[in-house]
Amino acid sequence: MRPGEVERHYPVVExxxxxxxxxxxxxxxxxxxxxxxxxxxxxxxxxxxxxSSINAYIESHTYSWPMT
Incomplete structure (x- = not known):
């Protein structure tokens, strides 16, 4: 993010x-x-x-298939 920029926050439903x-x-x-x-x-x-919390979740649950 750039200085002064605010991170986007999402409602639960989204x-x-x-x-x-x-x-x-x-x-x-x-x-x-x-x-x-x-x-x-x-x-x-x-x-x-x-x-950032959503992206961290996705990253921690992303893997190549087949798993080695």
């Missing part, structure tokens, strides 16, 4: 859509610490997941 998973799955990943969150207010609807 993360679920991007990854092809359910909202409950995303909330479970928040609870188990897989995804970090920023809380922009009260309640679950204000939770946002930074792009």
């Amino acid at each position: 993360v679920a859509r991007l990854l092809g998973m359910s909202r409950d799955w995303v909330y479970d990943r928040i609870e188990d610490g897989t995804f970090t969150i920023a809380n922009f207010g009260e309640g679950k609807s204000k939770r946002r997941i930074p792009a």
